[in-house]
Amino acid sequence: MIGRGLRRLASLVMGPIAGLPRRSISLTCGLLILASFAVVMAAGPVIWPHGPAQIDAPHVLESPSLRHPLGTDAIGRDIAARVIDGTRYAIAVPLAAVLLGIVLGAPVGLLAGVFGGFADLLVRRLFMAVGFIPPLVLALALVAAMGPSLRHVVIAIGVLEAMFFARAMRDEVRAMHASGFIEGAVAMGNTLPRLTLLHLLPNTLAGIAGEIPRRIAWALGTLAVMGFLGIGTAAGSTEWGAMVREGVELMYAGQWWPSIFPGLALLLLGFGLQLLAAGISDLTGRRPVALGGPMGGARGGAAH
Amino acid sequence: MDRSLQTYLRLLGLAVFLWLVIVAISFLLIKLGSTAPLVLLGGPNPTPEFEARLIADYGLNQPAVVQFIRYAVRTLTGEFGRSWFTGEQVAVELFARLPATLELLLYAVLLGGLIGVPTGIAAAFSRGSAQDRATRAGGLFGEAMPAFLLALLLLLVFFRWLDMAPAPAGRISIVLTPPPTITGSYFIDSVLIKDSIAARSALAQLFLPVTTLALLIAATLALSVRAAVLTQLQTAHFAYARAQGISRDLLTGIALRGAGPAIWTAANRQFAALLGTTAVVEYVFAWGGVGQYGLDAMVKADMAAVQGFVLLMAAIALLVHALARVIRRVARLRFTRA
Numbered sequence: 001m002i003g004r005g006l007r008r009l010a011s012l013v014m015g016p017i018a019g020l021p022r023r024s025i026s027l028t029c030g031l032l033i034l035a036s037f038a039v040v041m042a043a044g045p046v047i048w049p050h051g052p053a054q055i056d057a058p059h060v061l062e063s064p065s066l067r068h069p070l071g072t073d074a075i076g077r078d079i080a081a082r083v084i085d086g087t088r089y090a091i092a093v094p095l096a097a098v099l100l101g102i103v104l105g106a107p108v109g110l111l112a113g114v115f116g117g118f119a120d121l122l123v124r125r126l127f128m129a130v131g132f133i134p135p136l137v138l139a140l141a142l143v144a145a146m147g148p149s150l151r152h153v154v155i156a157i158g159v160l161e162a163m164f165f166a167r168a169m170r171d172e173v174r175a176m177h178a179s180g181f182i183e184g185a186v187a188m189g190n191t192l193p194r195l196t197l198l199h200l201l202p203n204t205l206a207g208i209a210g211e212i213p214r215r216i217a218w219a220l221g222t223l224a225v226m227g228f229l230g231i232g233t234a235a236g237s238t239e240w241g242a243m244v245r246e247g248v249e250l251m252y253a254g255q256w257w258p259s260i261f262p263g264l265a266l267l268l269l270g271f272g273l274q275l276l277a278a279g280i281s282d283l284t285g286r287r288p289v290a291l292g293g294p295m296g297g298a299r300g301g302a303a304h
Numbered sequence: 305m306d307r308s309l310q311t312y313l314r315l316l317g318l319a320v321f322l323w324l325v326i327v328a329i330s331f332l333l334i335k336l337g338s339t340a341p342l343v344l345l346g347g348p349n350p351t352p353e354f355e356a357r358l359i360a361d362y363g364l365n366q367p368a369v370v371q372f373i374r375y376a377v378r379t380l381t382g383e384f385g386r387s388w389f390t391g392e393q394v395a396v397e398l399f400a401r402l403p404a405t406l407e408l409l410l411y412a413v414l415l416g417g418l419i420g421v422p423t424g425i426a427a428a429f430s431r432g433s434a435q436d437r438a439t440r441a442g443g444l445f446g447e448a449m450p451a452f453l454l455a456l457l458l459l460l461v462f463f464r465w466l467d468m469a470p471a472p473a474g475r476i477s478i479v480l481t482p483p484p485t486i487t488g489s490y491f492i493d494s495v496l497i498k499d500s501i502a503a504r505s506a507l508a509q510l511f512l513p514v515t516t517l518a519l520l521i522a523a524t525l526a527l528s529v530r531a532a533v534l535t536q537l538q539t540a541h542f543a544y545a546r547a548q549g550i551s552r553d554l555l556t557g558i559a560l561r562g563a564g565p566a567i568w569t570a571a572n573r574q575f576a577a578l579l580g581t582t583a584v585v586e587y588v589f590a591w592g593g594v595g596q597y598g599l600d601a602m603v604k605a606d607m608a609a610v611q612g613f614v615l616l617m618a619a620i621a622l623l624v625h626a627l628a629r630v631i632r633r634v635a636r637l638r639f640t641r642a
Binding site for chain 2: 026125126128129130131132133134135136137138140141142143144145146147217221224225228229230231241244248251252254256259260263264266267270271273274275278
């Protein structure tokens with residue numbers, strides 16, 4: 001009796017997971033990579049024998065060994081422990097920035113999409129203009145202008161994400177206009193707030209779901225460039241970009257591990273996010289925005 | 305009024321509006337933070353004369369609206385202010401460094417296109433094959449690759465381990481004098497004055513930065529080209545053409561002609577982002593172009609230089625966008641007539 005119940009529960013949970021590799025390999029690989037990073041972030045600091053700031057003085061700049069699998073840095077700190085510590089930045093900052101982007105961008109995009117007309121045109125043209133400034137350059141310039149702090153890093157990346165989400169949601173809503181979805185909802189007696197919050201917000205978010213991992217990957221890359229340049233994150237931080245910068249001079253001298261391992265962590269996490277995004281696009285049958293998908297261009301549909 | 309003239313006037317109006325927004329963003333950069341504009345523009349300890357000149361030039365004791373108008377007019381005349389770090393005119397410094405960036409970009413775009421476009425086409429035509437899956441995985445891998453990491457990996461292998469590339473220290477060996485400026489490209493200029501040592505050195509310095517940037521371009525491009533061609537392969541007119549049993553070359557031609565505009569637009573859309581990536585690559589290789597200058601300025605919070613850099617990047621992207629649209633228009637007219 002209990003055994004049958006358990007088996008049913010197991011098949012309920014495992015069924016979709018077991019079927020996943022058949023439906024999309026990229027989605028499965030992406031989820032696996034992301035899950036391992038989540039495990040490393042949660043369990044790593046507890047399990048790992050070394051701390052990120054702990055100095056192993058007799059083993060300075062040691063190449064990867066059994067004692068220190070990723071080697072040690074110039075003052076004898078364990079690289080693996082520091083990479084594990086850095087997962088906090090790599091996961092929290094991009095997530096916070098993308099959330100901020102959705103919170104700021106969604107209302108603008110929804111309203112522009114619902115009302116259309118001059119306000120929509122103005123918003124679209126504004127975003128088109130901003131799109132000519134390389135996004136990385138604008139994010140860096142914003143942090144340089146606001147002053148270095150992790151909060152400013154999140155705000156700068158979040159503002160650029162907001163512009164993306166506003167644009168993408170606006171295009172989604174316009175597409176719904178064309179499909180008669182909004183007309184139908186209004187005819188059913190939905191008021192404007194109800195229509196926007198209950199029908200448009202979930203549907204547009206579902207429509208751009210495949211873009212969210214891609215945006216997180218962009219935020220991660222931008223954060224890393226800031227760390228690599230030394231804008232925004234404090235010196236000695238375990239943010240991966242900052243760790244890469246710290247090891248550059250050593251790398252030219254032949255000690256490559258302090259720089260390359262945090263860099264590879266960045267690459268792997270970014271790759272996992274890209275695979276996840278590609279997998280979602282496969283399943284939903286939608287092309288990414290950057291490739292001229294149905295949501296119009298990276299700089300806003302009709303302008304092209 | 306003539307219809308095409310009307311179209312051009314409307315586009316001109318749009319360009320003016322877009323430029324005003326870009327200038328406004330650049331202006332806001334010194335207004336946004338809690339740091340006073342005088343500190344951002346003048347550095348940590350400016351001389352009293354420099355401070356007085358900043359206040360006069362930017363109208364810092366006047367209302368923000370007046371400041372903005374002054375700023376917009378000044379940038380229009382190519383006056384981007386002075387860097388507090390070097391004490392030089394930002395516009396002069398930027399334009400002196402522009403050829404270095406353009407040289408890098410030109411070779412990287414050419415090489416990236418040569419790798420990315422055929423790879424994308426081949427992948428689309430063999431959809432689902434091992435080659436296609438490898439292209440897709442490679443493309444996503446390239447998208448995930450931080451530019452500075454790829455640059456460092458290539459330096460580690462080709463400079464440190466194999467000793468096949470020179471140190472990341474600019475456009476030409478430091479023991480050589482750069483060739484006189486003819487085109488602005490060290491390599492072409494060295495060839496033109498028949499200085500084979502300088503030419504070889506310039507080429508060696510170009511090797512890794514161009515490879516880095518070209519690989520990143522190729523990854524993105526391969527994905528867009530693959531998607532654009534795949535869309536064409538699924539159209540009804542392509543299915544009809546295939547059913548007619550015409551040759552493979554002709555079929556390829558049909559698919560490419562249809563995918564052309566989509567590829568062109570996708571490449572054009574990624575251009576602004578490419579300028580950001582180029583800056584990072586320049587920074588790692590100490591390339592001495594505008595990108596390295598801009599990023600250095602950001603690190604020092606040298607905001608006059610940052611503003612100038614932002615404006616220059618946007619101007620280049622805007623110009624390339626306009627050019628791409630003209631080219632597409634001409635191409636379309638030619639195709640419809642043919």
